[in-house]
Structure formats: structure tokens, C-alpha cells
Amino acid sequence: MRLSPWPTPLDPAPRLAAALGLQPDDLWVKRDDLTSFAGGNKVRKLEHLVGEAEAGGATVLVTSGGVQSNHARMTAAAAAVRGLRAVLVLFGEADAARAGNLALEELFGARVVVVGPGEDVDARVAAVAEELRGDGEVPAVLPLGGSTPTGARGYLACAAELAEQLPGLDTVVVAVGSGGTMAGLVAGLGAERVLGVDTGAVDDPDVRVTALATALGATVGDLRLRRDQVGAGYGQLTDAAAAAMTTAARTQGLVLDPVYTGKALAGLAAAVADGSVRPGRRTVFLHTGGLPGLFGHPYAAQLAGELLGRA
Numbered sequence: 001m002r003l004s005p006w007p008t009p010l011d012p013a014p015r016l017a018a019a020l021g022l023q024p025d026d027l028w029v030k031r032d033d034l035t036s037f038a039g040g041n042k043v044r045k046l047e048h049l050v051g052e053a054e055a056g057g058a059t060v061l062v063t064s065g066g067v068q069s070n071h072a073r074m075t076a077a078a079a080a081v082r083g084l085r086a087v088l089v090l091f092g093e094a095d096a097a098r099a100g101n102l103a104l105e106e107l108f109g110a111r112v113v114v115v116g117p118g119e120d121v122d123a124r125v126a127a128v129a130e131e132l133r134g135d136g137e138v139p140a141v142l143p144l145g146g147s148t149p150t151g152a153r154g155y156l157a158c159a160a161e162l163a164e165q166l167p168g169l170d171t172v173v174v175a176v177g178s179g180g181t182m183a184g185l186v187a188g189l190g191a192e193r194v195l196g197v198d199t200g201a202v203d204d205p206d207v208r209v210t211a212l213a214t215a216l217g218a219t220v221g222d223l224r225l226r227r228d229q230v231g232a233g234y235g236q237l238t239d240a241a242a243a244a245m246t247t248a249a250r251t252q253g254l255v256l257d258p259v260y261t262g263k264a265l266a267g268l269a270a271a272v273a274d275g276s277v278r279p280g281r282r283t284v285f286l287h288t289g290g291l292p293g294l295f296g297h298p299y300a301a302q303l304a305g306e307l308l309g310r311a
């Protein structure tokens with residue numbers, strides 16, 4: 001099932017390359033931020049996950065995530081397009097002033113259940129599914145971030161696009177949350193060609209990525225996974241990510257987000273600085289989206305305040 005036009009563009013990024021200390025023709029950006037549903041990586045996973053759900057007779061998609069989950073927003077949109085219902089079980093502090101993904105989920109017609117601090121999210125998802133069954137619906141429960149082997153398969157397709165768009169590709173740099181995106185790339189390109197940058201979404205990204213890539217049939221050697229960009233935790237902006245966001249915007253007009261892609265580009269900058277990504281090689285930065293999340297993060301208001309001289 002196709003939920004977005006493919007392939008996504010692969011754009012040269014000469015000014016960003018130079019700013020990072022690479023040569024101008026060393027760096028490309030894979031534009032998975034330019035997909036359907038306000039952009040982002042989850043739509044590749046959803047093509048497979050929704051297909052599986054529909055094959056099982058599902059009438060409603062149920063998923064979970066943080067209050068600014070991009071996966072939840074894209075699940076809501078995919079449900080709308082397929083004539084299904086969506087129920088999103090979200091955790092964290094929901095605040096109407098930080099609209100972001102929440103505003104889009106209302107537009108897409110999803111039902112949102114916000115769980116309180118300390119409440120068991122999986123238990124709430126199970127309760128929601130049970131309630132839906134009682135109403136005669138057939139719920140399909142999609143896990144956090146859509147990272148099952150089925151979902152990760154979507155990034156096998158991205159790996160194939162990259163191999164065709166850029167022969168001789170040396171390294172793809174990608175943000176790692178629940179791990180399915182990196183896992184699909186590792187399965188398609190080999191672990192040595194994928195540099196993951198952990199964002200702190202889960203405690204064991206290495207274990208998850210290895211398990212998912214193995215489930216896709218890959219023999220996974222040592223992963224290249226940086227864990228030095230997490231900072232104070234998932235969703236907490238770091239100085240390095242803020243600097244990376246400014247650099248990407250002012251060199252290539254690219255908008256990154258504080259939670260995933262800002263940290264991923266900060267990871268690439270650190271990799272160039274320590275020599276693990278070198279000039280003269282073909283490097284791709286995978287832009288996984290997240291723009292709505294920027295407008296759901298306190299950093300957006302801070303930027304506006306700085307511009308207006310009121311920070």
C-alpha cells in the first residue's frame with residue numbers, strides 16, 4: 001500500500017557540508033521530511049503496519065507515544081486515508097499552548113487519551129482495545145514508534161532508494177528513537193554503513209535495533225550507534241542540537257527538530273570532529289521529519305522570543 005509518493009528526493013547539501021568540516025560535495029540530505037501527513041519517517045513504517053492491520057480485518061488503529069509523538073500524528077492521518085478510526089494513547093504533559101502534533105491529530109479526526117504520570121501506558125492501551133472490542137470494533141494495536149519487524153521493513157525500501165540514488169554511499173546518519181528506522185537501514189545497507197544517533201527515547205536502542213534487523217534477515221555485526229547526544233534525556237534540547245538546528249537552517253534552509261533530527265545532526269558534527277565520518281566519502285543525513293514537533297516544543301517559543309528581543 002502506498003501512503004506517500006516515492007522515492008523521496010536526495011539533495012546535495014554543500015553549504016552544510018562545509019559548515020560541518022566536510023568537502024562541499026561530500027554530503028546529501030535524504031528528504032523523508034517531505035512525505036505525506038506533514039512529513040516524517042513513520043509513513044514508511046505505516047505502509048506496512050496498516051497493510052498488516054487491514055489484512056487482519058482491523059477497523060481502528062490504536063497506538064501510543066509521547067504527547068508530541070510524530071508516529072501518533074502520522075497514524076491518525078493513515079487511518080483517515082484508509083477509512084479507519086484511530087485512538088492515540090499519549091503520555092506526558094499535554095498543553096494546548098504547545099499545539100504541534102496535537103493540533104494535527106484533531107484535524108485528522110483521531111481520539112486522544114492522555115494518561116497521567118505514573119500510569120501504565122501499555123495497560124491503558126490494552127484497556128482501550130478491550131473497550132473498542134466491546135463496541136464491536138476490531139482494534140489493531142501498533143507499538144511505540146511503529147517499530148516492529150513489519151514496520152522496520154519500510155526502511156528496507158528507503159535503503160534501496162539510497163543505493164540507487166547514491167552509488168558508493170559510505171555512511172547514512174539517522175536519529176534513533178524506537179529503532180525501527182535504523183534497523184531497516186542496517187538490514188538493507190549493512191551495519192557498517194549506518195551511523196545511528198540515540199535520542200534517549202528507549203533505554204536499550206542497541207538491543208532493539210539488533211533484534212529488529214535480525215528479524216529482517218540481516219546478520220548484524222557491530223552497530224555504529226552514538227549515545228553522546230542524549231543530554232538530559234528524551235525531548236530535552238541540548239546546546240549541540242540547538243547549534244545544529246541553526247546551522248542546518250542557515251546553510252540549507254532545512255528545518256530540524258529539537259527531539260530527533262537536531263540531535264542527529266549534532267551527532268554527525270561530533271562524528272566529523274572525532275574522525276569517524278571523514279571528508280572525501282559520500283555521507284547522507286537522513287531527515288526523518290519532526291517539523292510539527294518543533295511547534296509542540298518550548299524551544300519554538302524561545303526562538304520567537306529571541307527574535308523579538310524578549311527572551
Ligand SMILES: *Cc1c(COP(=O)(O)O)cnc(C)c1O
Binds near residue numbers: 071176180181290
Ligand atoms: C520517530 C522518529 C525518529 C526515530 O525513528 P525510530 O524508528 O523510532 O528510531 C526520528 N525522527 C523523527 C522526526 C521521528 O519522529
